[in-house]
Amino acid sequence: MTVIVIGSANQDYIVQLEHAPALGETVLAKSLRKQPGGKGANQAVAASRAGAEVVFVGCVGDDDDGALVLRQLRSEGVDTSEVEVVGSQPTGLALVYVFEDGENSIAVIPGANGAVPASRAARVIRRLAGPNTVVVTQGEVSHEVIEAAISTARSTGARPILNLAPYSVVERDVLALCDPLVVNENEASALLGTRVDDLGSAKLAAASLARLARSVVITIGSAGAVWAEGDALGHVPVPVVDAVVDSTGAGDAFVGALSTLLSEGATLPRAVEVGVRAGSFAVTRLGAQSSYPMREDIGFSVDEGRERVNRRYTMPVAQE
DSSP, rough: OOEEEOOOOOEEEEEOOOOOTTTTTTOOOOOEEEEOOOHHHHHHHHOOOTOOEEEEEEEEESSSHHHHHHHHHHTTTTTEEEEEEEESHHHEEEEEEEEEOOOOOEEEGGGGGOOOOOHHHHHHHHHHOOOEEEEEEETTTTTHHHHHHHHHHHHHOEEEEEEESSSOOOOOOHTTOOOSEEEEHHHHHHTSOOOOSSSHHHHHHHHTTTSSSSSSEOOOOOEEEEEETTTEEEOOOOOOOOOOOOOOHHHHHHHHHHHHHHHTOOOHHHHHHHHHHHHHHHHHHHSGGOOOOGGGTTTTTTTEEEEEGGGOOOOOOOEE
């Protein structure tokens, strides 16, 4: 039960503000924190904390930020033997602005993430892939890497997951292999050319996207997530949380837990349910990787593909 994550690794600079500054406005920040991030590294940590054996494929710069990112991944039990240290680019960097309501805005400087080679991704997948292997990639690497990861995963019997964040145009024959394709409302809107901004429109979008991919999941923030697989469609609401502190990286917590459950043989609806719990846990804490739950924090285990869920976190899965 292996999860191979091919993606970005950044150093995050998290700035807490009361509100977003208007054009020309200067505001005083409440605090600044520096910690590892990047969608790929985040999802690798989230999957490892959920119980998966995780191999991370990526690139960092030959600098202090890169060394810190690698130390953090290793401390989380992630195999970093396939991470390349490059001297031509600095480690990726993200400026994360967190506001009092828990929302955020992020600017990413890709740096070394653009140097991830498609050939390395394909080679690692061919070497490690098996029937219980899940391959995860995201939109923070090149199209060549995305295509190589998804197509090689499918050809070797692994299960390919594409988190198309941030959105970019991907060939339809690549989308057709994704199981699932994971997007949020904005990314679903860009894919379909229609507005997706609430539960009803997300259900319609999921049904449409399920005709493009083998399965699809649309995360819809505080409304949870919608999934579609063939003709089946369902919605998983979020559990009640005390307070939303920071939504940074919550989607990555979702994808990491989802991929772990799928590698263990869970059904897509059940994997989405646990992913929603992981994302909901993450928003109650500041930062990305540091906010992710351990397996016991969200109270689940797997028994023949069915999770025994801690009553405190149990929620219904509504299916249409």
